[in-house]
Amino acid sequence: MKFLIKAIVLLLAAATPAFAETKKGVNLDHFFEPISNFLTGFIFYKVHLFGNDWSLIVCLLISAGLYCTLYMGFINIRGFKHAVSLAKGDYHDASASGEVSHFGALCSAISGSVGMSNIAGVPIAIMIGGPGAIFWMMFAAFIGMSSKFTECTLATKYRTYKEDGTVKGGPMYYLSQGLAARGMEGLGKFVGKFYAWGLVLGCLGIGNMFQSNQIYNQLKTLCGNEGAIMHMGWLVGLIGAGVVGVVIIGGMKRIAAMATRIVPVMVITYLILVAIVLVLNGSFIFPAIKLIIADAFTAKAAGGGIAAAMMIGFQRAAFSNECGLGTAAIAHSAVQTDEPVTEGFVSMIEPFIDTIVVQFATALVVVTTMIAVPEYVNMGLNGMPMSSWAFQRHFDFAVYPLTFAAILFGFTCAVSWAYYGLKAFEYIVGEDPKKALAYNLFYCLVYWAGAMINLKYVVNIADALIFVVCVPNIIGLYIMAPEVKEELNNYLARLKSGQILPAKERKARRSGASAPCSMKKAA
Numbered sequence: 001m002k003f004l005i006k007a008i009v010l011l012l013a014a015a016t017p018a019f020a021e022t023k024k025g026v027n028l029d030h031f032f033e034p035i036s037n038f039l040t041g042f043i044f045y046k047v048h049l050f051g052n053d054w055s056l057i058v059c060l061l062i063s064a065g066l067y068c069t070l071y072m073g074f075i076n077i078r079g080f081k082h083a084v085s086l087a088k089g090d091y092h093d094a095s096a097s098g099e100v101s102h103f104g105a106l107c108s109a110i111s112g113s114v115g116m117s118n119i120a121g122v123p124i125a126i127m128i129g130g131p132g133a134i135f136w137m138m139f140a141a142f143i144g145m146s147s148k149f150t151e152c153t154l155a156t157k158y159r160t161y162k163e164d165g166t167v168k169g170g171p172m173y174y175l176s177q178g179l180a181a182r183g184m185e186g187l188g189k190f191v192g193k194f195y196a197w198g199l200v201l202g203c204l205g206i207g208n209m210f211q212s213n214q215i216y217n218q219l220k221t222l223c224g225n226e227g228a229i230m231h232m233g234w235l236v237g238l239i240g241a242g243v244v245g246v247v248i249i250g251g252m253k254r255i256a257a258m259a260t261r262i263v264p265v266m267v268i269t270y271l272i273l274v275a276i277v278l279v280l281n282g283s284f285i286f287p288a289i290k291l292i293i294a295d296a297f298t299a300k301a302a303g304g305g306i307a308a309a310m311m312i313g314f315q316r317a318a319f320s321n322e323c324g325l326g327t328a329a330i331a332h333s334a335v336q337t338d339e340p341v342t343e344g345f346v347s348m349i350e351p352f353i354d355t356i357v358v359q360f361a362t363a364l365v366v367v368t369t370m371i372a373v374p375e376y377v378n379m380g381l382n383g384m385p386m387s388s389w390a391f392q393r394h395f396d397f398a399v400y401p402l403t404f405a406a407i408l409f410g411f412t413c414a415v416s417w418a419y420y421g422l423k424a425f426e427y428i429v430g431e432d433p434k435k436a437l438a439y440n441l442f443y444c445l446v447y448w449a450g451a452m453i454n455l456k457y458v459v460n461i462a463d464a465l466i467f468v469v470c471v472p473n474i475i476g477l478y479i480m481a482p483e484v485k486e487e488l489n490n491y492l493a494r495l496k497s498g499q500i501l502p503a504k505e506r507k508a509r510r511s512g513a514s515a516p517c518s519m520k521k522a523a
Contacts, residue, residue: 109350
């Protein structure tokens with residue numbers, strides 16, 4: 001609690017103009033810059049091989065995705081149809097343990113992954129890694145679906161319950177319990193706590209401050225970067241923090257209820273807007289796809305060869321869909337099921353929608369605009385402004401639905417990451433309603449501050465901490481993959497033999513079985 005109080009005081013100080021700006025007062029950059037440089041240099045350490053620089057931690061994510069895909073027999077392909085059936089509720093069991101439906105857990109997880117990075121992160125990847133980075137983002141999502149399947153199956157299997165019936169799950173639990181079951185109890189406790197601390201700190205940047213900061217920046221773009229809005233970051237952050245607080249204090253059921261309503265609306269709204277732009281850019285779609293594929297395999301990509309495009313693509317994909325990081329497994333573990341592997345199936349839909357659908361849609365808008373307007377890449381734009389310009393080139397009013405979508409993306413992402421952070425926090429300090437409330441209030445305060453302070457170094461630190469959690473998580477995936485494969489094979493065998501039936505068929509069989517009894521009583 002003392003730590004939270006000190007952190008609140010620091011954030012309040014940092015949020016004031018005199019403290020956060022360089023004109024007068026103290027500038028936080030001199031404090032955060034060396035920390036940022038050390039962490040990013042250490043966590044994203046690169047080795048020079050075959051004439052290119054390779055980030056070791058990104059290579060770890062790639063290897064995990066490939067391993068899970070091959071070891072699980074391309075479950076990302078052969079299991080996708082069944083995943084859709086489960087998400088639709090075809091196999092729902094109302095008597096199963098858990099808090100939310102498959103669809104509710106999926107929407108909650110998507111709300112955490114589909115955020116501002118889906119609009120602002122894609123142009124950044126293209127500007128740094130070239131159009132070829134998009135190809136590697138798609139490939140990362142494809143193999144990442146198998147990583148997601150593995151970690152979400154484990155999270156559901158090793159979840160525990162509070163006294164009130166709410167779920168506790170995620171990498172912290174399957175790492176500690178899974179390794180303990182293999183005679184590595186000490187290692188399990190260490191990596192569980194290590195993961196939890198990394199998530200508690202990391203969630204404050206990627207899922208919190210970055211979201212409120214980018215929402216405010218888009219509102220400034222909406223207003224032409226002039227007028228009263230330029231000095232109202234505190235109000236934008238305050239309103240957003242209040243709305244986020246109302247949702248997260250209600251727990252997972254309220255988050256899932258919010259997500260099932262908002263996520264479909266925000267994704268469809270954005271994709272409709274993208275579709276309109278792509279129709280207008282229609283003659284450039286096939287050249288754009290050809291450029292993305294060709295650039296992925298040329299030495300020109302990003303000026304650093306194929307490796308540069310690959311590293312950027314995988315890094316941006318991991319930031320967005322979280323495959324291999326284990327974070328979304330926390331939301332998936334709350335699902336109502338007695339078959340852990342079913343949520344593994346459903347979880348594969350998440351990176352598919354996040355990266356292969358939404359991010360690729362953004363990429364097509366940006367790359368088709370690059371071909372149509374060659375000077376587009378030399379305008380000095382990047383991130384959200386670059387995406388906005390591609391939409392506004394055809395119609396000025398596009399900034400309004402784009403801002404609407406951006407606000408929804410940022411808000412739902414912040415809500416889901418609050419849940420992730422809270423579960424990690426409770427794993428560290430124990431279950432206490434007062435401490436949980438204090439954490440939620442602190443999270444909201446950080447969200448408020450995010451709209452006002454310079455995130456250049458703070459977010460770099462948080463992002464580095466988020467990526468470092470993939471190390472213990474992937475070690476756990478390698479060790480426990482055989483257990484997941486056994487669960488998978490057992491489930492598929494029962495599904496094939498008819499032991500596992502769709503909900504309608506189960507209901508029909510029960511009705512048929514009870515009919516003779518009813519007739520006998522009537523007689």
